[in-house]
Amino acid sequence: MDTPRGGVLFSLFMTPSSTGRFGCFGGSFVPETLIEPLLELEAAYASARRDPKFRAALKNELATYVGRPTPLTFAGRLSAALGLRVWLKREDLTHTGAHKINNTVGQVLLALRMKKKRVIAETGAGQHGVATAAAAARAGLPCVVYMGTDDMARQAPNVARMKMLGATVVAVTSGLKTLKDATSEALRAWSADSRETFYVLGSALGPHPYPTMVRDFQSVIGFEARAQILKEEGRLPAHVIACVGGGSNAIGIFTAFLKDRKVALTGVEAGGTGLGPGKHAARFAGGAPGTLHGTYTYLLQDKNGQVLPTHSISAGLDYPAVGPEHAELRRIGRATYAHASDQQAVKAAHELCRLEGILPALESSHALAYLHKARFGKNAIVIVNLSGRGDKDLGTLCP
Numbered sequence: 001m002d003t004p005r006g007g008v009l010f011s012l013f014m015t016p017s018s019t020g021r022f023g024c025f026g027g028s029f030v031p032e033t034l035i036e037p038l039l040e041l042e043a044a045y046a047s048a049r050r051d052p053k054f055r056a057a058l059k060n061e062l063a064t065y066v067g068r069p070t071p072l073t074f075a076g077r078l079s080a081a082l083g084l085r086v087w088l089k090r091e092d093l094t095h096t097g098a099h100k101i102n103n104t105v106g107q108v109l110l111a112l113r114m115k116k117k118r119v120i121a122e123t124g125a126g127q128h129g130v131a132t133a134a135a136a137a138r139a140g141l142p143c144v145v146y147m148g149t150d151d152m153a154r155q156a157p158n159v160a161r162m163k164m165l166g167a168t169v170v171a172v173t174s175g176l177k178t179l180k181d182a183t184s185e186a187l188r189a190w191s192a193d194s195r196e197t198f199y200v201l202g203s204a205l206g207p208h209p210y211p212t213m214v215r216d217f218q219s220v221i222g223f224e225a226r227a228q229i230l231k232e233e234g235r236l237p238a239h240v241i242a243c244v245g246g247g248s249n250a251i252g253i254f255t256a257f258l259k260d261r262k263v264a265l266t267g268v269e270a271g272g273t274g275l276g277p278g279k280h281a282a283r284f285a286g287g288a289p290g291t292l293h294g295t296y297t298y299l300l301q302d303k304n305g306q307v308l309p310t311h312s313i314s315a316g317l318d319y320p321a322v323g324p325e326h327a328e329l330r331r332i333g334r335a336t337y338a339h340a341s342d343q344q345a346v347k348a349a350h351e352l353c354r355l356e357g358i359l360p361a362l363e364s365s366h367a368l369a370y371l372h373k374a375r376f377g378k379n380a381i382v383i384v385n386l387s388g389r390g391d392k393d394l395g396t397l398c399p
């Protein structure tokens with residue numbers, strides 16, 4: 001493991017090996033046709049992250065378009081109810097309403113630098129699709145988003161937003177018609193035209209260099225939060241909590257705290273309606289190592305290695321694999337992983353609305369639910385990453 005280097009945006013604790021391994025996890029397990037494009041992307045990103053001009057452009061875009069830094073809000077009434085000091089990192093206040101935009105703005109700047117002619121993306125809940133469509137429109141690049149037809153029905157408002165932002169939404173009808181199938185379709189489309197196309201991947205997942213690149217773009221969350229809590233409380237938090245779908249908002253807030261050994265890091269997965277097969281997306285509770293979409297990581301699979309269906313009330317956590325860096329952080333004991341059920345997440349969403357006047361995304365509500373599930377020291381300082389806002393979930397929260 002390397003020591004941190006570079007500026008705030010790119011200083012890293014865990015640098016993967018040249019093949020993109022985090023311990024035994026990660027790597028790049030792809031068909032022949034994707035090897036060249038991934039090497040090209042790796043080289044372009046390595047050069048961009050060292051280039052002061054690229055970093056300045058990204059910093060400017062984050063400040064003036066995304067709305068960074070986001071506030072760290074003290075949740076006074078929730079804190080009183082729990083006997084804690086709870087601080088919320090407000091990614092819900094970013095442009096388009098979730099942390100996804102931190103990553104899409106970075107990747108689209110890279111697409112421009114690589115002189116690509118169009119961008120493509122996969123999306124589940126539609127948040128990554130909306131964030132990609134927005135960044136692409138601003139860059140003047142055409143954008144195609146792959147989305148399962150089941151998700152299109154569940155998340156109709158985000159389909160409308162993507163179209164309004166000029167993106168073409170391609171309906172994916174294969175498999176379970178959700179995120180896994182949309183991702184497979186986007187990877188296929190990329191391998192068919194990688195010379196002109198940039199694939200904007202939405203989480204800290206997929207083949208190298210994506211897990212590293214997405215982590216780097218999201219690490220701004222944690223570096224801001226760390227400076228903010230030191231200013232507000234004069235010390236580091238006892239605990240940092242984030243929900244884990246692919247793991248990008250969690251790794252985004254964890255990275256800045258990795259070297260602070262006394263800060264406990266917890267990722268919360270989707271416990272769904274129970275831990276039986278097909279009822280959840282808690283990869284660390286019910287999964288085993290395997291390969292999906294180019295990376296070796298914890299995966300929900302049957303005994304023959306067939307990927308299992310998943311369920312979560314939050315579409316953004318409903319995916320059978322977890323980012324490979326999380327698998328390694330868990331293995332070395334630096335982070336722990338828990339899960340919250342659909343019902344616990346819904347309850348936590350209502351609680352935050354009533355106590356703090358903030359409507360959280362159902363994904364983020366899994367992290368909030370953990371506050372009720374764990375034991376903390378009295379008045380312990382806890383930061384919860386509020387990864388997005390919950391307007392998109394109103395249909396589920398109050399049908």
Ligand SMILES: *Cc1c(COP(=O)(O)O)cnc(C)c1O
Pocket residue numbers: 098099100125127128202203204243244245246247248249250316317361363364387388389
């Ligand atoms: C997409 C999404 C997530 C899950 O993705 P990660 O890569 O695990 O962060 C969590 N919260 C919100 C609001 C999302 O839109």
